[in-house]
């Protein structure tokens with residue numbers, strides 16, 4: 001458990017508070033298939049409050065211009081608002097302003113780190129960057145529950161450098177098996193990359209154990225905070241991670257903006273990933289010198305209105321209170337998982353009864369494919385995610401091809417969870433029992449309409 | 454409580470075929486095989502063609518895989534439709550099916566060409582489900598091209 005004690009004592013949001021919050025999200029009062037929308041797909045992307053939409057619009061209507069370029073009044077205003085947004089993000093996760101790098105999303109943040117290491121491995125970045133260089137014999141460690149975004153960039157980095165990719169296995173309940181951690185994180189380990197919260201299992205990983213072991217061998221820690229930053233207070237200094245990434249669109253912010261946190265000492269020693277305008281000091285026809293972080297990693301025209309929208313999202317979350325959001329979602333997560341488990345034929349992945357989980361649950365309905373479950377629920381206006389949720393190895397490990405995932409956020413009500421549970425309870429009756437077996441006889445009822453040859 | 458649209462998508466014949474599929478299970482002696490994956494959901498199918506010796510007539514389609522009711526029923530209906538047809542005729546029917554599935558419900562399926570598989574036409578209104586319905590047919594198209602090359 002990495003939630004702080006203040007989160008366990010915080011009061012969940014009251015029903016009237018949630019109703020007031022919902023008023024701020026225009027999309028939540030729409031209908032889908034003639035039913036009021038029940039949006040239970042915030043784990044994929046969250047809805048946006050008016051404050052975020054307004055912040056983007058106001059910026060575009062009053063201050064829009066290129067940041068860090070040009071000397072006119074609007075350029076100065078825009079640069080200030082843009083940098084204030086960075087400061088808002090920094091405060092939100094307890095980092096320094098220059099430790100916040102804008103990215104497009106978490107995926108780009110993870111690729112940025114992997115490619116910076118890759119560039120260091122071929123000698124870019126000079127002597128300072130040598131500490132990031134990988135070669136055969138080095139090891140990168142991930143876990144079996146990673147989103148493809150925190151797996152494939154490391155597979156590719158390993159393939160380019162000759163390093164070995166290893167993983168921490170999980171048990172049947174979806175917890176990391178840490179009994180052989182001392183062997184998995186060893187003198188050859190250079191990077192330990194793992195997710196804070198699984199987007200499928202809802203489990204919260206023990207960051208401090210992994211960090212302590214990584215520190216003991218001098219490995220760098222990369223935290224995928226995509227499913228934690230939106231849902232409970234994230235303190236990168238207290239967690240003592242080297243890098244963390246998350247996406248704005250999962251935390252009430254716009255698409256197209258994400259965050260890479262890196263300890264400033266590391267960022268300033270790393271070679272860049274993307275190169276071009278806005279990240280240089282001196283350029284000749286032969287070579288270039290680079291700005292310090294964060295600009296070193298922000299080549300090209302930035303996503304300015306999106307960053308400003310993300311800062312407005314963070315202000316919104318802060319005003320509600322991350323500890324109260326976490327308390328609300330953990331209660332919803334328990335209700336979801338317990339309710340689903342009580343439905344015959346439903347298997348819930350991840351933490352068992354009474355064990356901590358965030359506000360999401362992925363489940364399998366015996367004999368019924370997740371696409372069909374999702375289609376059935378959609379008919380009632382209930383939006384859930386179906387498929388492998390970008391975690392094919394995790395699904396394979398747990399013996400399922402695909403699952404249905406319901407994920408809540410601060411605007412999700414108890415009633416919505418009840419509607420989902422009622423919907424899932426009706427799924428089996430609609431589709432009937434599981435497959436009975438193949439038939440070798442041609443279906444008897446088919447009329448003779450085979451057409452002529 | 455379910456809507457007419459949902460009942461139109463999941464017609465009883467589709468649910469029956471999904472539960473008790475025809476042609477399911479691979480056997481020895483196929484002339485060609487195709488494996489197809491739907492990357493959005495991970496659904497898979499392996500489909501094989503068996504020919505009547507010395508002809509281009511498909512004696513039987515055999516397949517294995519896992520997926521949603523639409524994709525499973527579609528494979529079953531396909532196998533039922535084409536067993537005993539020559540490959541060029543099967544290609545014609547695949548083309549006809551594709552045209553219907555891409556039409557977003559605007560083209561009525563030709564029952565003389567598609568037989569019971571006309572029940573799948575409802576899926577053409579659900580953009581996200583067209584791939585499910587097409588999976589077996591795409592596999593068959595690929596298997597036919599491999600058989601011709603063999």
Ligand SMILES: Cc1ncc(COP(=O)(O)O)c(C=O)c1O
Nearest residue numbers: 105106107147149199224226247
């Ligand atoms: C745990 C986790 N990591 C990474 C990602 C990738 O986020 P994005 O697609 O916004 O880059 C997601 C979101 O799908 C996620 O849930």
